[in-house]
Amino acid sequence: MLNNISWRNIWRNKTRSIVLTASVAIGLFGGIFSFAFYNGMAEQTIDNSISTEISNIQIHNPKFADNQEAVYGISEPEKVIAGIRSVNGVKGTASRLLINAMAASANSSSGILVKGVDPDEELIISNIKEKITEGSYFNTGKRYPAVISSKLAEKLKIGVNKKIILTMQNPQGVISGAAFRVAGIFKTDNTNFDEAVMFVLKEDLAEATGFDPAYVNEIAVRLDDPDDTKAVVTELGSKFSSDVSAGKIIIRGWYEINPFLEMVSGMTVQMSVILIIIILCALMFGIVNTMLMSVLERVREIGMLMAIGMNGRKIFVMIMLETIYLSLTGGAAGMLLSIIAISVTGYTGIDLSFLAEGLNSYGYSSYIFPAISPFYFLMTSVFVIITAVLSSVLPARRALKLNPAEAIRQN
Amino acid sequence: MSIIKVTDLTKIYNKTRVPVYALNGVSLEFSEGEFTAIVGPSGCGKTTFLNMVGGLDKPSSGAVEISGTNLASLKPGQLTDFRLHNIGFIFQAYNLIPVLTTKENVEFILELQGVPAGEREKKILPLLESVGLSDKLNNRPNELSGGQQQRVAVARALASSPKFILADEPTANLDSKSADSLLDIMLKMNEELKVTFIFSTHDSRVMKKARRIITFEDGKVAGEEIR
Ligand SMILES: Nc1ncnc2c1ncn2[C@@H]1O[C@H](COP(=O)(O)OP(=O)(O)OP(=O)(O)O)[C@@H](O)[C@H]1O
Ligand SMILES: [Mg+2]
Numbered sequence: 001m002l003n004n005i006s007w008r009n010i011w012r013n014k015t016r017s018i019v020l021t022a023s024v025a026i027g028l029f030g031g032i033f034s035f036a037f038y039n040g041m042a043e044q045t046i047d048n049s050i051s052t053e054i055s056n057i058q059i060h061n062p063k064f065a066d067n068q069e070a071v072y073g074i075s076e077p078e079k080v081i082a083g084i085r086s087v088n089g090v091k092g093t094a095s096r097l098l099i100n101a102m103a104a105s106a107n108s109s110s111g112i113l114v115k116g117v118d119p120d121e122e123l124i125i126s127n128i129k130e131k132i133t134e135g136s137y138f139n140t141g142k143r144y145p146a147v148i149s150s151k152l153a154e155k156l157k158i159g160v161n162k163k164i165i166l167t168m169q170n171p172q173g174v175i176s177g178a179a180f181r182v183a184g185i186f187k188t189d190n191t192n193f194d195e196a197v198m199f200v201l202k203e204d205l206a207e208a209t210g211f212d213p214a215y216v217n218e219i220a221v222r223l224d225d226p227d228d229t230k231a232v233v234t235e236l237g238s239k240f241s242s243d244v245s246a247g248k249i250i251i252r253g254w255y256e257i258n259p260f261l262e263m264v265s266g267m268t269v270q271m272s273v274i275l276i277i278i279i280l281c282a283l284m285f286g287i288v289n290t291m292l293m294s295v296l297e298r299v300r301e302i303g304m305l306m307a308i309g310m311n312g313r314k315i316f317v318m319i320m321l322e323t324i325y326l327s328l329t330g331g332a333a334g335m336l337l338s339i340i341a342i343s344v345t346g347y348t349g350i351d352l353s354f355l356a357e358g359l360n361s362y363g364y365s366s367y368i369f370p371a372i373s374p375f376y377f378l379m380t381s382v383f384v385i386i387t388a389v390l391s392s393v394l395p396a397r398r399a400l401k402l403n404p405a406e407a408i409r410q411n
Numbered sequence: 412m413s414i415i416k417v418t419d420l421t422k423i424y425n426k427t428r429v430p431v432y433a434l435n436g437v438s439l440e441f442s443e444g445e446f447t448a449i450v451g452p453s454g455c456g457k458t459t460f461l462n463m464v465g466g467l468d469k470p471s472s473g474a475v476e477i478s479g480t481n482l483a484s485l486k487p488g489q490l491t492d493f494r495l496h497n498i499g500f501i502f503q504a505y506n507l508i509p510v511l512t513t514k515e516n517v518e519f520i521l522e523l524q525g526v527p528a529g530e531r532e533k534k535i536l537p538l539l540e541s542v543g544l545s546d547k548l549n550n551r552p553n554e555l556s557g558g559q560q561q562r563v564a565v566a567r568a569l570a571s572s573p574k575f576i577l578a579d580e581p582t583a584n585l586d587s588k589s590a591d592s593l594l595d596i597m598l599k600m601n602e603e604l605k606v607t608f609i610f611s612t613h614d615s616r617v618m619k620k621a622r623r624i625i626t627f628e629d630g631k632v633a634g635e636e637i638r
Contacts, residue, residue: 001511001515001518001519001522004510004511004515005508005510005511005519008510008511009510012509012510300505301505301508301509304500304502304505304506305508306491307465307467307494307500307502308494308495308500308520308523308567308571309491309492309494309495309496309520309523309524309571310491310495310523311488311491311492311495312487312488312491314523403468404467404468405462405467405468406468408467408502408505409458
């Protein structure tokens with residue numbers, strides 16, 4: 001019955017309770033939605049960078065991983081690739097020849113990482129083809145096709161079908177040049193990536209520099225389920241343990257290749273927990289105030305309850321339940337509001353294209369899809385209950401201090 | 412046999428400034444089955460006295476013994492529990508929990524006493540019937556008249572099966588007709604169920620229904636009449 005009394009008590013002063021529940025609801029909505037926003041942004045950045053830039057796992061010669069020099073290749077790449085492909089959950093692999101080069105047009109030049117790729121392999125593991133905005137993905141029929149970013153095209157002041165000269169070292173360290181022709185132009189959400197890389201055919205690049213056609217210095221691995229990344233990294237680690245310990249290869253997940261990405265998503269969670277705590281602390285003042293008012297309005301009634309034999313513990317519980325119900329009602333409303341807003345915007349996306357330049361330069365997409373895990377709601381509910389319990393202490397103690405004789409006499 | 416024994420009860424308010432002797436050496440005994448009125452002019456100490464006997468406030472000196480238990484020997488928590496199981500209270504106003512219905516208000520005290528849910532109903536319904544509220548079981552206090560509210564308070568006090576019931580001016584807010592009917596109900600309970608009532612009043616019509624009338628003056632017993 002104490003439950004009943006508490007629940008009904010909070011609706012005695014409807015206006016006051018609604019104002020408080022609304023403020024709890026709006027406060028939580030702000031906290032939850034902004035978390036979903038930043039969380040969506042961080043998840044998208046990771047997704048993007050996995051699907052266009054890094055893939056889930058990459059394998060290198062440890063020396064290449066250190067200083068990106070083309071001459072540190074992977075020995076017996078066919079054996080490694082076959083081993084990877086036999087692992088469950090591997091969607092595909094792509095072998096690459098990466099060489100640092102100077103790209104030049106008639107107008108200008110720029111340092112660049114040239115990725116020599118097999119276009120068919122890349123199609124399985126990356127969505128770079130979808131990022132083509134002009135021209136085509138390699139199949140022009142012309143010799144030495146290249147796919148460059150719009151950023152590089154702008155810098156070199158060239159377009160589709162124009163020539164681009166790559167100057168680079170051959171395996172012996174001698175500098176030589178080769179002419180490629182722009183087949184397509186791509187644009188991703190990450191300006192840094194766009195500025196840093198371009199794609200050519202692996203066999204063309206090997207031929208132009210004198211590397212063996214079978215030479216590989218990067219193997220990218222894409223998985224069916226990105227959540228398996230850590231497990232597959234471990235599995236590959238034990239499968240190739242002798243090669244790894246011999247210093248022949250190093251196997252790294254995306255989070256090791258770009259630790260910043262994981263740090264951002266971890267920080268988003270931490271920030272949002274802090275934000276929710278700050279919001280709840282602020283709301284606590286409102287809750288305490290409302291409950292104190294409610295206790296002071298009911299001095300005679302509480303005195304009567306004490307007189308007829310309701311003990312301090314039960315009075316404390318009654319006030320605490322009232323506070324919890326009031327806060328949870330607001331909390332539930334706030335969460336409902338958040339779920340609706342997140343579902344809608346998670347479906348339609350939030351268009352921030354007016355900020356695109358700034359966002360893309362940090363690798364963020366300009367179209368944000370807020371996202372949140374159900375666990376976050378559970379955590380928020382627990383925080384709301386803790387807040388309510390803490391907020392009820394002062395008003396409940398105030399009630400307990402009443403002397404029944406004086407409380408009843410009061411007019 | 413006396414169930415309440417009050418010895419040399421004194422209550423001083425405002426100890427630091429001008430002291431007020433709300434009670435000044437009151438000694439009285441009350442027996443089982445009494446129907447007693449405490450009367451006297453405003454400020455004579457009626458409420459103070461009933462509060463001391465009911466264990467709602469502590470005397471400055473003197474003692475209250477109920478069935479051999481000295482109230483001063485009880486810790487605050489024990490005192491609350493003692494009131495719950497031994498004393499029924501009816502106040503002038505604000506007796507009921509506004510968010511509970513008639514039935515729930517009576518049931519509440521049984522729940523506090525730990526009476527199992529199944530047994531509560533058996534007790535409540537006949538009681539509410541005998542105070543004439545069978546048709547108001549599911550109404551909240553603000554849907555009842557002042558007289559009806561006081562009758563719910565009587566039913567609640569009776570439901571807890573106390574040793575005695577203290578009523579501080581139970582009729583003060585009622586018109587004379589409701590006051591009469593409330594007193595008649597209390598009398599009936601006293602006669603049929605042998606429930607002990609001690610109540611204070613200003614109203615001479617009400618006090619005439621009592622079998623024992625104790626008059627207070629300036630915190631002292633000024634007279635006593637048995638009828
Ligand atoms: N909390 C208090 N502080 C100071 N004085 C008090 C307090 N309570 C009561 N008194 C004083 O004690 C005296 C007795 O008060 P009490 O309320 O017992 O009288 P009463 O007989 O019930 O009066 P009434 O008929 O008006 O209800 C009064 O003079 C009153 O002013
Ligand atoms: Mg009084």
